[in-house]
Amino acid sequence: KAGVTQTPRYLIKTRGQQVTLSCSPISGHRSVSWYQQTPGQGLQFLFEYFSETQRNKGNFPGRFSGRQFSNSRSEMNVSTLELGDSALYLCASSLGEPNEQFFGPGTRLTVL
Amino acid sequence: DQQVKQNSPSLSVQEGRISILNCDYTNSMFDYFLWYKKYPAEGPTFLISISSIKDKNEDGRFTVFLNKSAKHLSLHIVPSQPGDSAVYFCAASAYYEAAGNKLTFGGGTRVLVKP
Numbered sequence: 001k002a003g004v005t006q007t008p009r010y011l012i013k014t015r016g017q018q019v020t021l022s023c024s025p026i027s028g029h030r031s032v033s034w035y036q037q038t039p040g041q042g043l044q045f046l047f048e049y050f051s052e053t054q055r056n057k058g059n060f061p062g063r064f065s066g067r068q069f070s071n072s073r074s075e076m077n078v079s080t081l082e083l084g085d086s087a088l089y090l091c092a093s094s095l096g097e098p099n100e101q102f103f104g105p106g107t108r109l110t111v112l
Numbered sequence: 113d114q115q116v117k118q119n120s121p122s123l124s125v126q127e128g129r130i131s132i133l134n135c136d137y138t139n140s141m142f143d144y145f146l147w148y149k150k151y152p153a154e155g156p157t158f159l160i161s162i163s164s165i166k167d168k169n170e171d172g173r174f175t176v177f178l179n180k181s182a183k184h185l186s187l188h189i190v191p192s193q194p195g196d197s198a199v200y201f202c203a204a205s206a207y208y209e210a211a212g213n214k215l216t217f218g219g220g221t222r223v224l225v226k227p
Contacts (some may be wrong), residue, residue, distance in 0.1 A: 103155030
């Protein structure tokens, strides 16, 4: 079974631009969660989508948004990029119940 | 407010010996706990999990212990191997259907296994 895939793997943007990251979950998984990892803040929850609905949201500004499609693939968007948005963005998928989340390799975003 | 804490930022252990990683949590609503292993620039790899109805779960060289009264869990790796050198994160979840599957992570413990 293929794992979680994320595209692109690396991205360089400048302040003020916007970016869209993509995540394809493991086949059969209906829940997709997004996390941000930075050296200072560690791994922080952004939001979770289940059956195309946002079920939970972390403590991030409205510039961070996401969506999920009917095939469970998910995208997250960050608008008006700031230098502090430079991070590793991780996507995780699960069946949706309280069980393991499986992570993709991440997208390394650098904002200049 | 850091709800999940890993108080040891690093751990060094000899190959073949036991590695013990600790994790404390404050939120009594957490009912599912997981350990992940992470290499730089990669996503975390799931290792082992435990539900709050259990106090121990084993999978090969990995055993997780949960002490609910102390709000403490630990991961034992026996025997430790050089390939186990990585950063280990504990994570906790308080699942209910409306809120879904949010994981709260500790800050990580860097493990170095010396040959």
